[in-house]
Amino acid sequence: MSSSPVFERRAKVGDAVSPAVFIDRDGTIMEDTDYCSDPKDVRIFPGVVEALRRLKSRGFKVIIITNQSGIGRGLFTLDQYRVVESEVLRQLGDDLVDATYYCPDPPGQKSKSRKPAPGMVVKATEEHHIDLSRSFFIGDKESDVECAHNAGVRAIRVRTRIQRDMTGSNAEWVVDDLPAAVQLILNARS
Ligand SMILES: [Mg+2]
Numbered sequence: 413m414s415s416s417p418v419f420e421r422r423a424k425v426g427d428a429v430s431p432a433v434f435i436d437r438d439g440t441i442m443e444d445t446d447y448c449s450d451p452k453d454v455r456i457f458p459g460v461v462e463a464l465r466r467l468k469s470r471g472f473k474v475i476i477i478t479n480q481s482g483i484g485r486g487l488f489t490l491d492q493y494r495v496v497e498s499e500v501l502r503q504l505g506d507d508l509v510d511a512t513y514y515c516p517d518p519p520g521q522k523s524k525s526r527k528p529a530p531g532m533v534v535k536a537t538e539e540h541h542i543d544l545s546r547s548f549f550i551g552d553k554e555s556d557v558e559c560a561h562n563a564g565v566r567a568i569r570v571r572t573r574i575q576r577d578m579t580g581s582n583a584e585w586v587v588d589d590l591p592a593a594v595q596l597i598l599n600a601r602s
Contacts, residue, residue, distance in 0.1 A: 428541065429541045429542060429543040430471060430472070430473050430540070430541065430542060430543065431471065431472050431473070431542070431543050431546035431547050431548075432472060432473040432474070432475050432510075432536070432537075432540065432542040432543075432547045432548075433467055433472050433473070433474055433475070433547065433548050433549070433550060433594075433597065434475050434476075434477045434533055434536065434547065434548070434549040434550070434560070434565065435474065435475070435476055435477065435549075435550045435551070435590070436476075436477060436478060436527075436549075436550065436551035436552060436553070436556045437476050437477075437478040437500065437512075438478065439551075439552035439553070439572055440457075440550055440551050440552045440556075440570055440572065440590055441456060441457065441460055441476070441500070441504075441590065442454055442455055442456045442457060442460075442500065443455045443457070444552070447482035447485075447487050447488065448482075448496055449482060449487065449488035449492045449493070449496060450492075450496070451495055451496055451498070451499035453496075454496060454499045454500055454503060456500070456503050456504065457572065457589060457590060458591075459589070459590070459591035460504070460590050460591065461503075461504055461505060461508065462591070463590055463591040463593075463594040463595075464504065464508045464509070464594075465508060466594055466598060467594055467597070467598075468507070468508060470598060470601065472547075472597075473510040473511075473540055473542060474508060474509050474510055475509070475510055475511050475512075475513065475536045475540065475542075476500075476509055476511070476512040476513065477513050477527070477532045477533060477536070477549070477551075477556075477559070478512065478513070478514045478515070479514075479515050479517075479526055479527050479555075480493055480514045480515060480516055481515075481516070481517060481518045481519060481526070483514075483516035484516045484517050484518035484521075485518045490516070493514065493516075497512055497514070500512075510540060511536060511539070511540060513525075513532035513535060513536055514532075515527070515531070515532060527551075527553075527555045527556060527558070527559040528555045528556075528558030528559045528562060529559065529562065530559055530562040530563035532559075533549070533559065533560070533563035533565065534563060537563075544563065544564050544565050545564075547565050547566075548560075548565060548566050548567070548568060548593075548597050549563075549565045549566070549567045549568070550567075550568045550569075550570060550590060550593045550594075551567070551568075551569060551570070552569065552570050552571075552572050553569075554569070554581055554582070554583075556569065557569055557581060557582050557583045558582070561582065566584045566585075567582070567583040567584055567585075568583060568584065568585045568586070568587060568593040568596060568597070569581050569583035569585070569586045569587075570586075570587055570588065570589050570590060570592070570593055571586065571587070571588050571589070572588075572589055572590075
């Protein structure tokens with residue numbers, strides 16, 4: 413009796429899956445300047461570059477997951493968004509970010525990708541061979557936490573917004589900033 417093809421499939425080198433840290437951009441990696449459309453307004457928070465480097469050195473993929481409704485609202489163009497994205501990646505340095513996923517949809521319309529919907533995480537997981545059970549999501553809003561949970565990932569909420577009261581958050585952890593979140597992840601693994 414032969415087993416079904418799905419059980420006969422052998423793992424190949426290319427099938428290896430990695431853990432990832434999905435990270436919100438505005439308010440988590442850099443200051444949230446409300447619909448950032450100018451590269452001059454890109455200000456990365458202190459300690460972020462070093463923290464991302466530690467994640468990479470421990471085998472995590474780093475994936476940015478960002479709502480950019482300013483595009484869908486007509487506040488800035490896709491080209492302007494791309495200039496800002498390039499500046500973010502330039503300031504973070506080469507090879508620290510494996511991929512960036514953005515959602516241009518405005519709120520109030522059906523969207524599979526706009527956080528808290530999990531679409532961007534689902535797509536990234538497929539395209540980058542990610543093991544969600546060993547992965548984390550870091551963000552500054554409860555919609556990041558909801559997105560993480562909708563995708564089946566543990567969430568760390570950071571207190572970098574003016575609103576620092578995290579009462580009622582469903583995040584597994586709440587910490588002060590991205591470097592603290594990274595420390596927590598690395599402690600959890602060791
Ligand atoms: Mg944010």
